[in-house]
Amino acid sequence: MGRAPCCDKANVKRGPWSPEEDAALKGYVESHGTGGNWIALPKKAGLRRCGKSCRLRWLNYLRPDIKHGGFTEEEDNIICNLYGQMGSRWSAIASKLHGRTDNDVKNHWNTKLKKKMMAGKVSLKTFTENGTSTLPSTSTPLPTPQSLNIQNSPFNASPNQTLVLPILEANDNNAFTVNQNSIISFDQTNHHGLYTPQIMHGVSRTGAASSRINNNTSDNNSNSHMVSLSQEGSSSISDSSSIAVNYNKCVVSQPQQQQQQSDESMDMFMDFGFGFPYDFANGPNCHYERVGEIFAPEWVDFSYADIKPH
């Protein structure tokens, strides 16, 4: 037995709202409020509509200060930035934009921004290049990240070497964590086929250290990488939400305790939240730069990688 319907579907009107219905709902809510009960509201307002439909109509169209269409570039950037940080939490994103509804933001993303992003016309920035973060700081001190030494050229891959990347990751509380085993997204701003990595979501392997850090510290700031996604040849990309990457071509040394884990697969699973999948099964080359006490990926070369839809 299924869930009881929220209203008698046989006796409620569906489909587009007429101006008369809009006026009735608007007039009732403006003079009486919602009464904290949308289910009972349509009857009181003289409407043959489901309460959920009334709520949606009010929230998305009739309530005051609603803006429709005509998203500004600034709004586009805010949406893209927040999407990069929190994914498809449309109501949370809409709450940061005055007069915009979750439905509007969602539609705008799905019809315009996603395509703009794919075409490389919009950037995702979770951190600015000068190190300031768009996220609030925490007072938790920054633990010393694990030092890494690059022993060989990044292109002299050794299958016995394990990639360990201390990477900043924002959590739900807008605090940061150092995740020792995560990789991020990529930027194609400067080089064809070369991507600047930036951690968005990562999957920690067994035993991965994770600590909260203070994003105001200088080391942390210097670890901040711009995230932007610019993908040429997007015709080979279709909808999905994850990426598999094999990093066994990357060359970075590791501390002893991490060596013991090195028989584990180096495949990492990344959720970019952009809704399209890349299968980098062949593995990228990557280059690291020293940033304070840690090495961070500077760019990753996917130019030869096998990119295909799932």
Place this chain on the structure above:
DNA sequence: AAACGCATCAACCGCATCCGA
């Protein structure tokens, strides 16, 4: 002018979460 395809967006659906009894 008609047919077709695509883009847009309002509205719906069902699940998750909240909250009061």
Place this chain on the structure above:
DNA sequence: ATCGGATGCGGTTGATGCGTT
């Protein structure tokens, strides 16, 4: 602590309009 109704939310659908052929 549990249950059930109300609400919130994100994914999806379908009507409509517009551009192209």
